[in-house]
Amino acid sequence: MADTPLGNPAVVGLAGFGTTTLLLQFHNLGLCGTGVVFCCALAFGGFAQLLAGLQEFKAGNNFGYSAFSSYGAFWIALALIFMVLDFQGAKDTWIGAHLKIGAGDLGWFLVAYTVYTAVLWVGSFAIHTAMVFTFTTLILGFIGLDLEILAGMSSIKTLVALDLILCALGAFYMMAHVIFLQVFGRDVLPVGKPWVKKEAPASLRGAVPAK
Template sequence: MTEVKPITIGSQGPLVFSPAKAGNPAVVGLSGFGVTTLMLALHNLGLASTGPVIWLAFVYGGYAQFSAGLQEQRAGNNFGYAAFTSYGAFWISLAAMLVANKYGVFPVTDRDVGSFMLVWTIWTGIMLIASARIHATMFTVFALLFGAFVLLDIEKFGGGEAFGLACTVTLLVLVSVVFYMLTSILLKDLTGRDILPVGRPLA
């Protein structure tokens, strides 16, 4: 009787399939947040109309960032899950509120917008505390975002345009730190080295 031997390929033995490497959803989340925030700052400085801000808020800062948050949930990252889905929802709800207000649907006042921002200021304060346990750059991002919200709150509750300008300047600094962190993640993935350090946890 002829012996039947198992078929193998080459000298490596049976094929072993490794799962494909998953992408890091933070790169999309940070990009969506940073680009949309930058466009808002440019609008505040009179360099862009409302249209680009609204569309980016719906699509990139909103939908794309929210989707990145859902991917963070699948990866077991509760902080990224909370941050990206929540700020994605922030951009979508802000854009929807502004569009509806333009057409007289559920009209809002500056004080209403101030209350909306105040709620997000409180929530950002919670995330600021948690971010101290990640790394220094993340803490800086949330500290700047918290400061921007506070300045915007003051402006909306009657503090004057100077606070709005200070908020816009803070947003520009915030965007630069967000893009720094984004670049750090991309370079580390491509090179395997920490070319742009993000610092140690603060707590």
């Protein structure tokens, strides 16, 4: 059992992230309703990504553990926010009476994730070019959403949606890279080299070993 090969959890995490991000942008472009986004956010973007994050934890990958778990939680939280917004003002319901979301609250939720994404964006420079591309488009998308919601810049909605579609495609590309590498036995879709070299190996828990 100890020698049984394990799958790479990134293929599920990236698929969940990419698919749900893509669906939300289809909604933002007026191509689909919120129902399918809500369901996918809970099941694929949320639950499946959380599972992938837990598997990355077992593999000792802090970047993947943090990213998949945190963005999985993001999609679950966003789905719940949609649900609470739908209950706003509803009579004889606990949600409608006690859980209030103001006009700018969603914007500040996104700002918090923008700050978090900035940390992973910096970390992506030590992984590979495809990761840098995906996180660059992601942080630009978050900044765009912040401006759209908090500053009322509705004119950039389409531009932000197109940027995040590129982000979703970047996630799909990395997923395909991992899958094709195994099934074809060669690097069909190269992801590029790290932009920043690692100085020294560090502990998974954050302490750099003494030299």
